[in-house]
Amino acid sequence: MSQPIFLVGPMGAGKSTIGKLLAAQLQLPFADSDKVLEERTGADIPWIFDVEGEAGFRRREHDVLLDLCNGLPQVIATGGGIVLLPENRQLLINSGLVVYLSASLDQLVERTAKNSNRPLLQVDDPRAKLQEILQQREQYYREVADLVCDTDDCTPKQAAQMVAEHLLGSTLSP
Template identity: 85%
Template structure:
């Protein structure tokens, strides 16, 4: 593929982990929009949320996405909320091929339960918050997706292979 491949989906879907494996498999560079944002600001995402709130974080996230939509063939893991802004959805659609990594609520809860670096889940009931996030964003993920891959019951390596196989099928048609 000669254009960027954007991975979208909720936190816990495996965008960063699968993205690294997929990039290696395809021989492409890998970028994680959250990591790019942290490197630029010199601060981690929980700190940005604390100081600037979600609105400040989303503004910075949009700037990073704009820079990553540069036409360079690479695999890019996006933040789970990148699809909330209409202008981000348009940037994604114009900027490359979009893969929605879909996972069930049970899988998302399991995968995010051991990571305290997720500001939106620092609540009394993370499962309910994840359900709310899915309800709010699922239609946006589907709207932008060129390809949907379910990651439930897959190891990251299996999921990366599934995406690579589906991308090869897409390219062949």
């Protein structure tokens, strides 16, 4: 691969886990935009949301994406809401190959249920919030995607393998 590979999708789709596995398979560096943001600020995402609100977080997220769009071959797991800003969608489209990791609402609820590090899900009805997020962002994920990978019926290792085979031009084995 001669360009960055961006993984986009909702919270719980497996971007970080699949991204690490994919990077290992492709022998590329891995970056998680949320982790880069936390390292730069010295604060975790819930704290940034509390202090700066979602708008402040999105500005910081955009700055991190700008830096990661450096043309270097690497696998990059993005935050779930990175597609909300039109300028981020344009950056993704113009800067590399974008893989949308999709998952059903049931899977997303199950995968995010025990994680308190997701500020948008700290509500009375996380399922309803996830459904709202999906409805809001689905069109954007598809707009930027060069490839869509459904992660529902596979392990992270299988999903990473499917993406790697597609990227390398192989036919997917049954």
